[in-house]
Amino acid sequence: MKCTNKMLAASLLCSIFLTGCSSNPELTDAFQADRAGFEIHAQADAYDVTYFAEDLCVVNDNVEVIEADTEEALAACFFNIDSKEILYAKNVHEQMYPASTTKIMTALLALKHGNLDDQATVSKTAITFHESGVATAKLKEGDVLTLRQLLHALLVMSANDAANVIAEHIGGSMDGFAVMMNEEAERIGATNTHFVNPHGLHNEEHYTTVYDLYLMFEKALEYDEFKEILKLPSYETSYLSADGKSIKASWSSSNLFTKGNVTVPEGITAVGGKTGTTTAARSCLVQLFEDAEGTEYVAIILSCKERAILYEEMNSFLSNLNN
Numbered sequence: 001m002k003c004t005n006k007m008l009a010a011s012l013l014c015s016i017f018l019t020g021c022s023s024n025p026e027l028t029d030a031f032q033a034d035r036a037g038f039e040i041h042a043q044a045d046a047y048d049v050t051y052f053a054e055d056l057c058v059v060n061d062n063v064e065v066i067e068a069d070t071e072e073a074l075a076a077c078f079f080n081i082d083s084k085e086i087l088y089a090k091n092v093h094e095q096m097y098p099a100s101t102t103k104i105m106t107a108l109l110a111l112k113h114g115n116l117d118d119q120a121t122v123s124k125t126a127i128t129f130h131e132s133g134v135a136t137a138k139l140k141e142g143d144v145l146t147l148r149q150l151l152h153a154l155l156v157m158s159a160n161d162a163a164n165v166i167a168e169h170i171g172g173s174m175d176g177f178a179v180m181m182n183e184e185a186e187r188i189g190a191t192n193t194h195f196v197n198p199h200g201l202h203n204e205e206h207y208t209t210v211y212d213l214y215l216m217f218e219k220a221l222e223y224d225e226f227k228e229i230l231k232l233p234s235y236e237t238s239y240l241s242a243d244g245k246s247i248k249a250s251w252s253s254s255n256l257f258t259k260g261n262v263t264v265p266e267g268i269t270a271v272g273g274k275t276g277t278t279t280a281a282r283s284c285l286v287q288l289f290e291d292a293e294g295t296e297y298v299a300i301i302l303s304c305k306e307r308a309i310l311y312e313e314m315n316s317f318l319s320n321l322n323n
Helices: 006-018 098-111 147-156 158-171 172-189 209-218 224-231 307-318
Strands: 037-042 047-050 073-080 085-090 119-121 144-146 236-239 246-252 269-278 282-290 296-304
Touching: 073 209, 073 307, 098 147, 098 158, 098 209, 098 224, 098 269, 098 282, 119 147, 119 158, 119 269, 119 296, 144 147, 147 158, 147 224, 147 236, 147 246, 158 172, 209 296, 224 269, 282 307, 296 307
Parallel strands: none
Antiparallel strands: 037 047, 073 085, 073 296, 119 144, 144 236, 236 246, 269 282, 282 296
8 A cells, every 4th residue: 555646645544533443532633624734825726735644654444465473462563654655554543552652752742842952850750650660760859961861761761750851841740741742643643642641651541553653753753863862772871960979871772673682684674663561551662674775664563462472573574575
């Protein structure tokens, strides 16, 4: 399936959001006439319409152009983002819990609205979690980090405390940031999404879809810094504590492709991606790949039974690229 006709693309994406599997009756119609990004410019005797979907992969139903094994995942996709071909799609409009893939939106808003050299001070609220086993960068109240450092903690090791500090810095509060997240989701067409926090720890009102994550990832990839951080297997830095002392930190990637623990077929590069795991969401991954010719692909798997199986199933997409 390939999107080349502008009118077709617009009508297909409209169909997605009108007929997609949404359990929330208050979700906004993605193609209301006055939505941001849907522009009509008057010219002499005609209109030049910039369609919202003209540069996007568009899919409504399940698609299997390639063979792939996603038996243990509830939803998945594999898109050629250069040609806009839908190579594989499974339940891409089903609302699911995203876990830490949420941090793609957190990073997008930080890059869009923040200055990477800005300094942020860690609050007590940002490091307070009401569940055990939460992945953090071990930040302390009063620590001072740049937004660039926080983004590395967020995307490399998936630090939930870093997500909260970013949220307070950009949005004024975590609630204010959640409003920004939902406004941005609507703006880019991710209207089967609702966020209540910047990190993705479980909340029944916090959900998205494979397709909406694709829209967020595509938008975040417009920022070079985002892609460069995703490539890193680890990151070392130093920042100041509340008493002015220097704290050294080393953060290791949560992505097994990036760490080199899981290999990909010859000629394929696992550029980088964002992991996510909670009990409710199970194992999730949004990943960018590149083939030997430089063509880029986005692969997304949500709610896979086990982390090891997730990487096996994602590799089943890649086995088709060398055929």
